Amino acid sequence: MKTSLLNTIAGLVFVTALLGAGCDKAGDKPERESTTALPASALPASALPASALPATSDARPEGVSDSSDSAGVAGQGDHVTENLATAPPNPSPSVVQPAAEDLPSSPGELHDAAITALDAGDDDRAFRLARKAMAVAPDDPQTRFLMARVLAERNRFAEAIKMLDDLLEQMPDARLPIFGQTADWLTHQGQWDEAERRYRVILEEVPNASMAERMLAQLLLRQGRRVEAAGYLRQLCRRGVVEPSNLRSLLRLSWPFPEDAASEPLDPIGPLGQARSEISHGRWEDALQTLTRAASDDPNIDALIGRIHAQRQDGNALARWADSIPQPVGDAADYWFAIASHHAGRGRHRDAVECFCKAVMIDPTDDAAYRRMSRSLEVLGFKTWADEARGRSELIAQTYAIGQKLGVGSDVDPEDARRLADLLEKLNRPFEALAWRTVDAALRRSRGELSDQDASREIAAINRDRMQRQRSGRPAATEEFVVCGVELDRLGEPPSTP
Numbered sequence: 001m002k003t004s005l006l007n008t009i010a011g012l013v014f015v016t017a018l019l020g021a022g023c024d025k026a027g028d029k030p031e032r033e034s035t036t037a038l039p040a041s042a043l044p045a046s047a048l049p050a051s052a053l054p055a056t057s058d059a060r061p062e063g064v065s066d067s068s069d070s071a072g073v074a075g076q077g078d079h080v081t082e083n084l085a086t087a088p089p090n091p092s093p094s095v096v097q098p099a100a101e102d103l104p105s106s107p108g109e110l111h112d113a114a115i116t117a118l119d120a121g122d123d124d125r126a127f128r129l130a131r132k133a134m135a136v137a138p139d140d141p142q143t144r145f146l147m148a149r150v151l152a153e154r155n156r157f158a159e160a161i162k163m164l165d166d167l168l169e170q171m172p173d174a175r176l177p178i179f180g181q182t183a184d185w186l187t188h189q190g191q192w193d194e195a196e197r198r199y200r201v202i203l204e205e206v207p208n209a210s211m212a213e214r215m216l217a218q219l220l221l222r223q224g225r226r227v228e229a230a231g232y233l234r235q236l237c238r239r240g241v242v243e244p245s246n247l248r249s250l251l252r253l254s255w256p257f258p259e260d261a262a263s264e265p266l267d268p269i270g271p272l273g274q275a276r277s278e279i280s281h282g283r284w285e286d287a288l289q290t291l292t293r294a295a296s297d298d299p300n301i302d303a304l305i306g307r308i309h310a311q312r313q314d315g316n317a318l319a320r321w322a323d324s325i326p327q328p329v330g331d332a333a334d335y336w337f338a339i340a341s342h343h344a345g346r347g348r349h350r351d352a353v354e355c356f357c358k359a360v361m362i363d364p365t366d367d368a369a370y371r372r373m374s375r376s377l378e379v380l381g382f383k384t385w386a387d388e389a390r391g392r393s394e395l396i397a398q399t400y401a402i403g404q405k406l407g408v409g410s411d412v413d414p415e416d417a418r419r420l421a422d423l424l425e426k427l428n429r430p431f432e433a434l435a436w437r438t439v440d441a442a443l444r445r446s447r448g449e450l451s452d453q454d455a456s457r458e459i460a461a462i463n464r465d466r467m468q469r470q471r472s473g474r475p476a477a478t479e480e481f482v483v484c485g486v487e488l489d490r491l492g493e494p495p496s497t498p
Contacts, residue, residue: 107137126150157185210241224272226253237431251403253363255279259407299329306338315345333363349376350491357483364482367396388484414443428477434466
C-alpha cells in the first residue's frame with residue numbers, strides 16, 4: 001500500500017522533533033513551523049506570547065472598522081474612522097436587536113478567546129474580541145499584535161503592516177520578529193522587493209534563522225530566481241530542517257515541476273516566475289511572450305529568453321539574441337547555456353564546452369547542459385570526458401523522473417525516496433541525500449514498516465552522519481567533479497586519452 005504525500009509531511013513532524021537532539025549548535029536547531037517568520041522568543045518578554053504572533057493581517061491602533069468591503073485593498077486603512085473605544089449607538093426601540101454577546105473582560109482572556117476563535121476559523125468573533133481588547137488596552141503590545149493578526153486573517157494587510165510598523169517605533173527590540181511577520185504580509189500584498197529586504201535584514205543579524213531562510217527561499221522560487229533560492233535551501237539541508245517541497249525544488253533549478261508550479265505556496269509571481277511555470281508545462285511560446293512583454297531591464301529575463309531559443313533549437317532567433325544582448329550575464333546559468341548552444345551551433349565547440357562548464361558550475365542540476373556539453377566534447381574527440389558528461393546527464397534525468405513521481409498530491413513509495421537518495425550520493429549532493437533518507441524513514445514509520453523506536457534510531461544515525469559531514473569542512477562536490485574532469489586548457493590540444 002502506498003502513502004500520500006500528506007502523510008509524508010505528517011511523518012516529518014515526528015522526524016523534525018527527533019532531529020533536534022542531534023544539532024551541533026544552538027543556531028542549528030530544527031524549528032517547528034508556525035505562522036510567524038521568526039520565533040516568538042525573539043520578542044522582548046513584555047511583548048507577547050508565541051500564540052499572539054500574527055500570521056496574516058492589517059490594522060491601525062486608533063480605529064479599526066468591521067467593514068469587509070474592499071478590505072484587502074492597499075491603503076484602505078486610511079479611511080477607517082471608527083474609534084475602538086466608542087460604544088455603538090443605542091438601537092432603535094422599533095428594531096429587535098440580538099442578545100448582546102458575552103465577551104471576556106480582561107485582556108488576557110480576550111487574547112486567549114480570540115486565538116481560539118482564529119484557530120476555529122471564526123474570524124468575525126476573533127475580530128470582535130480583538131476590538132474589545134483594543135478598547136481595554138489600546139497601547140498594549142500584545143493587543144496590537146493580536147489585532148494585526150486578526151486583520152490579516154481578514155486580508156487587511158495594509159492596516160496590519162502599518163500597525164506593526166508603528167509598534168516598531170515604540171519597541172525597536174522587536175524589529176526582527178516584526179520584520180519577519182510583515183515580510184510575509186508584504187508578499188501577500190505584492191510588495192516583493194520590500195518583503196525580500198526585510199528577510200535579508202533578519203538574516204544579516206541572525207544568519208541561521210531557518211524560518212526566515214525558508215520564507216525568503218520560497219519568495220525567490222516564486223519569482224523564478226531559483227538558483228538564488230537554492231543557496232538558502234541547501235543551508236537548510238545542511239542543518240536538517242528542510243521540507244519535502246523544498247527538496248523537490250532542489251532537484252531541478254531551471255524550472256519547477258508542474259505540480260509545484262501549480263501549488264499555492266509556490267504560485268509564480270512576476271514575469272520570470274510566470275515564464276518558468278509556463279515552461280514547466282511545456283508552453284515555451286507562452287513563456288517567451290511573457291518575458292518579451294515584461295519590458296524589464298532584468299538581465300535574468302534576457303538570459304531566459306536566450307535559453308528558450310536554445311531549447312527550441314531556433315538557431316536564427318538564438319543568433320539574433322546573442323548579437324543583441326549587451327553584456328554577459330555572468331551569474332545566470334540560463335545565459336551560459338544559451339551562449340554555449342549558440343557556439344555549438346556555429347561549430348565553435350571549444351567555446352561551447354567552456355560556456356557549458358560555467359553553466360553547470362552555477363546549476364549542477366541541469367541535465368540538458370551536460371548532455372549538450374557531451375556532444376561538443378565528442379566532436380572535439382575527448383571521449384572520456386564526453387562519456388562522463390553523458391552519464392551525469394542521465395543520473396540527473398533519473399532524479400527528475402523520481403521527483404516527478406513525488407509530486408504534490410501523488411502517492412509516495414519509500415523505495416523512490418531511497419533510490420533518489422542513492423542517486424544524489426552519486427551526484428555528490430550528500431545533504432540532499434540524507435534529507436531524502438529521512439523522508440524514507442518517516443514514510444516507512446507511517447506505513448507501519450518501522451516502529452517509533454526503530455525510526456528514532458535510524459534518524460539519529462542519519463543525523464550523526466549529517467553532522468560528521470558538516471564538521472569535515474569538505475565541499476560536497478569539487479569543481480573538477482562538477483565539470484566532469486574537463487580541463488579547459490587542454491581543449492585546444494589534439495585529443496589523447498580524454
